Amino acid sequence: MTVLRSMILFVLAAGAEIGGAWLVWQAVREGRAWWWAGLGVMALGLYGFVATLQPEAHFGRILAAYGGVFVAGSLLWGVLVDGFRPDRWDLAGAAICLLGVVVIMFAPRPA
Incomplete structure (x- = not known):
């Protein structure tokens, strides 16, 4: 269950961070309304909170794996x-x- 929880949290964090960055990109680079950037900033903040829900206790390990x-x-x-369309190298x-x-995240470690 811990592995499933970690993977779900990683996917949620990615959605918040990538979506937030995309919204800011749309506002700045694509000329969308300013509030798109505001929504992006809120999504990026949400990402920070989602990352804290990981069962692993070490910040560096979570962020490295993420x-x-x-x-x-x-x-x-x-x-x-x-x-x-990603190429084979992507x-x-x-x-x-x-x-x-x-x-x-999941390599066996001594307790």
């Missing part, structure tokens, strides 16, 4: 929202990052 989820999630966001890099998540 980095891999962020990389893969960003590519997926680009595909689903912006019509981006996919290989994302797979390596996700493998890093598994090693960092």
